[in-house]
Amino acid sequence: MALGMVAKPRKSNWDFESAFHKYNAQFREGGVTRRLAENVAGLEYCDIPLDVLELGKMMLLDALGCILSGSTQASSRKALRYVRSLGCDPQSTVAVHGDRTHAYYAALLNGSFCHAWAFDDSLGQGLSGEGAVVPVVLALSEWQMRNGHDILTAVIAGLEVICRVAAAAPLVPLKRPLDPVSAFGPWGAAAAATKILGSDANDVENAFTLTSSQAAATLQPIETGGESFRLHTGFAAMHGLRVANLARLGLSGAREILEGPEGFLMCISGIHPDGRPKFDAARVNEGFGKQWILKGVTLKKYPVESSQLGLIETLTRMKEAHNIRPEDVDEIEICQNMGSGRALSSSRLPANEDLLATQYSAVWGASMAMVLGSNDIKSYRDNVPPNGKSSEIAEFAKRVKILNSDAESGKNVDLEKVIIKLRNGMTNEASVAWPRGDYLHNPMTWEELEDKFRAQAQLGEISITQQDRVIDIVKNLEEQDDTTALVSSLVRRTEQQ
Amino acid sequence: MNETKDLVRWITGLKYNDLPSNVVDFTKRFLMDDIGCMLGGSLQLGNKAVLRDVLSLIAKPESTIAVYGDKSTASNVALLDGAFIAGWDYDSTAVGGGHMGSQTAALLPMSETEISDGKEMLAAECAGIEVQCRLGNAGISFTRSEHPWHSNTTLGPFAAATVTGKILGFDEEEMENALAIASGTLGGNYQHYWNWGSSMKRVRCGLGASAGVQAALLAREGLTGPKEVLEGEKGLLEILFGQTEEGTPYYDRSIINGDLGELWYAPTFMTKSGACLCVSSGGSALETALSLKNKYDFSPEDIESVTVEVNELHTYTELAQNQATDLGNTPTQRLGSSGWSLRWMLAETLLLGRPTIRVQLGNIRPYGRYREIEELSHRIEIKVNEEYYKEHFKGRAYPSQSGRVIIRLRDGRVLDGEPLPYLGQRMSDGKVNLHTPAQLEEKVREQAAVAGISTQKQDHVIEFIRTLEDQRDILRLIPNIVR
Numbered sequence: 001m002a003l004g005m006v007a008k009p010r011k012s013n014w015d016f017e018s019a020f021h022k023y024n025a026q027f028r029e030g031g032v033t034r035r036l037a038e039n040v041a042g043l044e045y046c047d048i049p050l051d052v053l054e055l056g057k058m059m060l061l062d063a064l065g066c067i068l069s070g071s072t073q074a075s076s077r078k079a080l081r082y083v084r085s086l087g088c089d090p091q092s093t094v095a096v097h098g099d100r101t102h103a104y105y106a107a108l109l110n111g112s113f114c115h116a117w118a119f120d121d122s123l124g125q126g127l128s129g130e131g132a133v134v135p136v137v138l139a140l141s142e143w144q145m146r147n148g149h150d151i152l153t154a155v156i157a158g159l160e161v162i163c164r165v166a167a168a169a170p171l172v173p174l175k176r177p178l179d180p181v182s183a184f185g186p187w188g189a190a191a192a193a194t195k196i197l198g199s200d201a202n203d204v205e206n207a208f209t210l211t212s213s214q215a216a217a218t219l220q221p222i223e224t225g226g227e228s229f230r231l232h233t234g235f236a237a238m239h240g241l242r243v244a245n246l247a248r249l250g251l252s253g254a255r256e257i258l259e260g261p262e263g264f265l266m267c268i269s270g271i272h273p274d275g276r277p278k279f280d281a282a283r284v285n286e287g288f289g290k291q292w293i294l295k296g297v298t299l300k301k302y303p304v305e306s307s308q309l310g311l312i313e314t315l316t317r318m319k320e321a322h323n324i325r326p327e328d329v330d331e332i333e334i335c336q337n338m339g340s341g342r343a344l345s346s347s348r349l350p351a352n353e354d355l356l357a358t359q360y361s362a363v364w365g366a367s368m369a370m371v372l373g374s375n376d377i378k379s380y381r382d383n384v385p386p387n388g389k390s391s392e393i394a395e396f397a398k399r400v401k402i403l404n405s406d407a408e409s410g411k412n413v414d415l416e417k418v419i420i421k422l423r424n425g426m427t428n429e430a431s432v433a434w435p436r437g438d439y440l441h442n443p444m445t446w447e448e449l450e451d452k453f454r455a456q457a458q459l460g461e462i463s464i465t466q467q468d469r470v471i472d473i474v475k476n477l478e479e480q481d482d483t484t485a486l487v488s489s490l491v492r493r494t495e496q497q
Numbered sequence: 498m499n500e501t502k503d504l505v506r507w508i509t510g511l512k513y514n515d516l517p518s519n520v521v522d523f524t525k526r527f528l529m530d531d532i533g534c535m536l537g538g539s540l541q542l543g544n545k546a547v548l549r550d551v552l553s554l555i556a557k558p559e560s561t562i563a564v565y566g567d568k569s570t571a572s573n574v575a576l577l578d579g580a581f582i583a584g585w586d587y588d589s590t591a592v593g594g595g596h597m598g599s600q601t602a603a604l605l606p607m608s609e610t611e612i613s614d615g616k617e618m619l620a621a622e623c624a625g626i627e628v629q630c631r632l633g634n635a636g637i638s639f640t641r642s643e644h645p646w647h648s649n650t651t652l653g654p655f656a657a658a659t660v661t662g663k664i665l666g667f668d669e670e671e672m673e674n675a676l677a678i679a680s681g682t683l684g685g686n687y688q689h690y691w692n693w694g695s696s697m698k699r700v701r702c703g704l705g706a707s708a709g710v711q712a713a714l715l716a717r718e719g720l721t722g723p724k725e726v727l728e729g730e731k732g733l734l735e736i737l738f739g740q741t742e743e744g745t746p747y748y749d750r751s752i753i754n755g756d757l758g759e760l761w762y763a764p765t766f767m768t769k770s771g772a773c774l775c776v777s778s779g780g781s782a783l784e785t786a787l788s789l790k791n792k793y794d795f796s797p798e799d800i801e802s803v804t805v806e807v808n809e810l811h812t813y814t815e816l817a818q819n820q821a822t823d824l825g826n827t828p829t830q831r832l833g834s835s836g837w838s839l840r841w842m843l844a845e846t847l848l849l850g851r852p853t854i855r856v857q858l859g860n861i862r863p864y865g866r867y868r869e870i871e872e873l874s875h876r877i878e879i880k881v882n883e884e885y886y887k888e889h890f891k892g893r894a895y896p897s898q899s900g901r902v903i904i905r906l907r908d909g910r911v912l913d914g915e916p917l918p919y920l921g922q923r924m925s926d927g928k929v930n931l932h933t934p935a936q937l938e939e940k941v942r943e944q945a946a947v948a949g950i951s952t953q954k955q956d957h958v959i960e961f962i963r964t965l966e967d968q969r970d971i972l973r974l975i976p977n978i979v980r
Contacts, residue, residue: 002517002518003517003518003519004516004517004519004520004759004760004761004764005756005759005760005761006519006760006761006762006764006765007592007593007630007634007760007761007762007764007765008592008765009592009593009634009765019643020645024691075720078715078718078719078720079715079718079720081718082711082714082715082718082720085557085714085718086556086557086570086572087556087557087570088554088555088556088557089554089555089556102554102555102556104554176736176739177730177731177732177735177736178736179681182681182682182683186684209688209697210697210700212684212685212686212688213647213650213684213685213697213700213701213704214650214682214683214684214685214704214708215684216646216651216683216684216736217680217681217682217683218680218681218683218723218726218729218731218732218733218735218736219731219736220677220680220723220724220725220726220729220730220731220732220733221722221723222731223723223725223729223730223731224723224724224725224726224729225721225723225724226674226677226678226721226722226723226724227720227721227722228674228677228678228680228681228712228715228720228721228722228723229681229723231678231681231715231720232681235681235682239682242550245550246546246547246550246700249546249547249549249550250543250545250546250549250827250829251543251546251547251696251697251700251829252543252696252697252825252827252829252830252833253689253695253696253697253698254688254689254691254692254695254697254698255688255692256688256691256692257686257688260686260688260691260692261688261691262645262686262687262688262690262691263686263688264686264688266644266645266686267644267645267646267684267686268644270643270644270739271643
C-alpha cells in the first residue's frame with residue numbers, strides 16, 4: 001500500500017479569543033441565564049393575566065389543528081416509519097395515527113407534524129414556537145398526568161421563553177442564516193418540559209445549559225428545498241424535552257450559557273473585535289411576567305412563510321373586490337419595505353415536487369392567489385409542480401415583480417403596497433395592512449380560529465364530534481384533570497371505533 | 498457550488514482498498530483510542546445521568562451499550578458510547594476536526610446492527626474522520642471564530658451520518674440526504690471553558706453521534722434534505738463561521754474537497770496522555786511538576802507556593818486560575834470541571850501522582866483527599882512569561898502551550914523545572930510527540946481495567962482492532978467491551 005499525503009492545519013489571521021475576554025470584562029451582563037431559570041421556575045398560573053391565558057388557549061388550539069393536518073404530509077409519514085422502527089415503550093400518543101411511543105418520540109413526531117405545513121404561528125422573523133412547545137406539553141402531560149392549569153402554564157412559559165431568547169439575538173439584521181425554529185425553539189421546549197416536570201430553578205438552569213448543545217440548524221432548505229425542514233420543530237421539541245429530563249436525572253452544564261463569553265448568544269449573533277456584542281442579553285428577562293412578548297404572535301391564515309400573509313390577503317381582497325381574472329392581469333408589482341427588516345421570503349419559483357418552495361415563494365403565493373383564488377393547504381398540496389394548475393401559476397408568476405422600496409416607513413410591516421396593472425390599462429393599488437391573525441393589530445376571532453382548526457382536523461380525518469370535543473376542552477382547559485380526553489380526541493377513529 | 502455532491506460521491510465510492518497504509522494505520526489508532534476512552538468514560542459521573550435516561554427508555558434492543566451490556570436502539574447507544582468516549586476528555590483529535598469521537602460512537606452500534614466486517618468498518622470510520630476534519634478545516638479554529646461553536650455537535654453529526662450511511666451502503670442520493678438532515682440538529686458552544694459544570698460538554702460527543710445516526714435512518718426512510726447543505730448560501734459553513742463585516746468569509750469552501758483521496762486527515766491523529774482536558778494545554782506543567790516531585794522528593798506540606806509560567810495568553814491561562822475554587826455544587830459538577838482546572842489538576846498531581854481516572858473519581862469533594870487538593874491549589878499561580886521561552890529555548894522546540902513550573906519550598910529551596918513534553922502534545926515547531934502503538938494499547942488497557950474489563954477481554958479488543966481488516970464481523974468485538 002502506498003502512503004497518503006497528510007493534511008496540515010490552516011493558519012488564520014482572525015483571533016476572537018481576546019475579544020471574548022474584552023466582552024467578558026466590559027460588556028457582559030451577568031446572571032441572565034440564572035434569572036431566566038428562576039423566572040420560569042417561579043411562574044405560576046395565577047401570575048398570568050387573563051388575556052395571556054386566553055391567547056395561550058388560542059395558540060394551543062392553533063397548534064393542535066396544525067398537528068392534525070401536518071400528519072398528512074409525506075415527511076410526517078417518513079418520520080413515523082422511523083419512530084415505529086425504534087419500538088419504544090408506550091408513554092405518549094402520536095396524533096391522528098394513535099401510535100403510542102416514548103414521550104421523546106411523540107414530541108418529535110407531533111412537533112414535526114405541527115410545522116409540516118408551515119401553518120403554525122409566527123413569532124416574527126421566521127420564528128414559530130407552537131411546534132416546539134405544545135407537543136412537549138402534550139407528551140409529558142400524558143405521561144405525568146398533569147391537569148389543565150399546568151398545561152396552560154407550561155405552554156405559555158415555553159412560548160414566552162422562545163420569544164425572549166429570540167428578542168435578545170435577532171438573526172435577520174445580522175444576516176445569520178440559522179433556522180430560528182431550531183435556534184430558539186429548544187429553549188421553549190425545555191422551559192415547558194421543566195414546568196410539567198415541576199423542576200426547581202437549578203434544574204431549569206441545567207436544562208437550559210444542556211439545551212444549547214442542539215439549538216441550531218441551517219436555513220439552506222429555503223434555498224434548495226428538502227423535507228427535513230419540516231422536522232426542525234420536532235427536533236427542537238424532542239431535544240428540549242430530553243434535556244429537561246436529563247437535568248432532572250442529574251446532568252449539568254456550564255453556567256451563564258446564554259450570556260457567557262462563549263455561550264449561546266455569542267454563537268448565534270457574534271461579537272465585534274472590540275468586544276461589543278451583537279446581541280442584547282438584557283432583553284431575555286426584561287419585564288418578565290409583566291410584559292408578554294408572546295403577544296406579538298400572528299396566527300396564520302395561510303400555510304406560508306409569514307412575510308407573505310399580508311400580501312396574499314391583500315391580493316385576494318383586490319381580486320374579489322374588482323372581480324379580476326388572471327387573464328386580465330398585465331403585471332403585478334409588489335413593493336416591499338426593506339426598512340422593516342423582514343423582506344419577502346423568496347422570489348424563487350419551485351422545481352417539480354418542491355412543495356416547500358411553493359410555500360416559501362412570495363411570487364408563487366401571489367400567483368396562486370390570483371389564479372386559484374385560494375391559498376389553503378389543499379391548494380398548495382394539489383398544485384405543486386407539475387400537478388394541478390401549477391403550469392398556469394408558473395406562467396402567471398412571470399408577471400409578478402418584487403420591487404424593493406428604499407423608503408423607510410418606520411412601520412413594522414413587511415410590505416407597503418401592491419399594484420395590479422390590468423391589460424385594459426387600469427391600475428389597482430392597495431396598501432398591505434397587518435395580516436389577519438396578527439394578535440396585536442388584527443387578531444383572529446375564536447370563530448375564525450375554530451374554522452382554521454376544523455379545516456385542518458378534516459384533513460387529518462378527525463370526526464366532527466372529536467373536533468367539537470377538542471375545541472370544548474381547550475376553551476375550558478382549566479376544568480381538565482388530565483389529558484386523557486384531549487389526547488383521545490386527537491386520534492383518528494375508524495367506523496368500528 | 499458542488500462541494501456537497503462531490504464529497505458525497507467520494508464518500509459513497511470509498512472502499513477499504515482505496516486507503517493508503519498510513520491512513521489504515523491511523524484510522525485503527527482512532528478506533529483503538531476511542532474504544533479505550535469509551536471504556537474509561539463510562540465511569541464519569543455525568544454520564545450516569547445519560548445512562549439512567551437511556552435505560553428508562555424501553556426500545557428495540559439492536560445494539561449494545563459499552564461496559565454495561567444493556568441493549569437499545571443504535572441512536573441511543575451512539576448517544577451513550579459517544580458520551581463515554583468524551584467522558585474524561587482523554588480522546589483523540591485531528592487537524593480541523595477538533596473534538597472528535599462521534600464517528601466511532603456511531604460506527605460501533607451501526608456495525609453491530611448491520612453485522613459489518615472489518616474492511617467496511619475501516620472505510621466507514623475513515624470517511625467519518627475525513628468529513629469532520631475537512632468541514633472543520635474549511636473554517637477557522639472554533640475558538641478563534643466570532644461564533645464559538647463546539648465541534649462535537651456541529652461537525653460530529655455529519656461524521657456520524659457519514660459513518661451510518663457507509664455502514665448502511667447508501668447510494669449518493671441517500672448519503673446527500675443524510676448529511677442534509679444532519680444539518681437540522683446542530684449546536685453547542687465553548688462556554689464550558691469559562692465556568693463550572695461541564696458534564697454536558699462530555700455528552701456532546703454522544704449527541705453528535707446520535708443526531709447523525711438519526712439523520713441517516715430518516716434518510717433511509719426516504720426523507721429528503723436541502724441540496725448544497727455544506728457550501729450553500731444558507732448552509733453549514735455560513736452558519737458556523739460566517740463572514741467579516743466587509744463580507745469576507747471566515748471559511749474556504751475548497752478545503753472540503755481539496756485533494757480528496759490524495760490528502761488525508763486521519764494521519765494527523767493526536768491524543769492525550771492524561772484523563773483531564775487541561776492536558777491539551779497544561780499537560781506539560783503536570784509532567785514537569787511530576788518530574789520535580791520525583792527528583793527532589795518533597796511532600797505537599799513542604800510547598801510554599803507553585804508558579805506555572807506559560808508562553809502565551811490562552812483561555813486556560815486566565816480561566817484555570819478561577820476554577821480551583823469554583824467547581825460546582827455536586828460531585829458530578831465538580832468532577833466535570835476539575836479536569837479543566839490546571840490549578841486543581843496540578844495540586845492533585847503533586848499530592849497523588851499522575852491524575853488517572855481512579856485518582857480523580859476518588860478525590861473529588863466530598864471524597865478522599867479533596868481538602869488537601871483544594872488547599873494546595875490555592876498556592877498555585879499561573880502566569881505568562883514569554884521572555885523565558887525566547888531566552889531559555891533560543892530556537893529549540895518546546896511544548897506548544899508550555900508549562901515551566903517553579904516550586905518554592907518552605908525550607909527556602911526554589912525548584913525550577915523546564916517544561917517537559919507531554920505525550921501526544923504538539924510542540925512549538927508544529928511536531929507532535931505521538932503515542933506509539935504500544936503506548937496507545939497501554940492507554941486502552943489502563944482504562945479498560947478501571948472499567949472492570951478483564952485482561953483477557955482487553956487482549957481480544959486490542960487484537961481485534963490490530964487485525965480489523967481481517968475480521969469477518971464486529972460481533973467478536975462487542976462481548977469484549979462489556980464488563
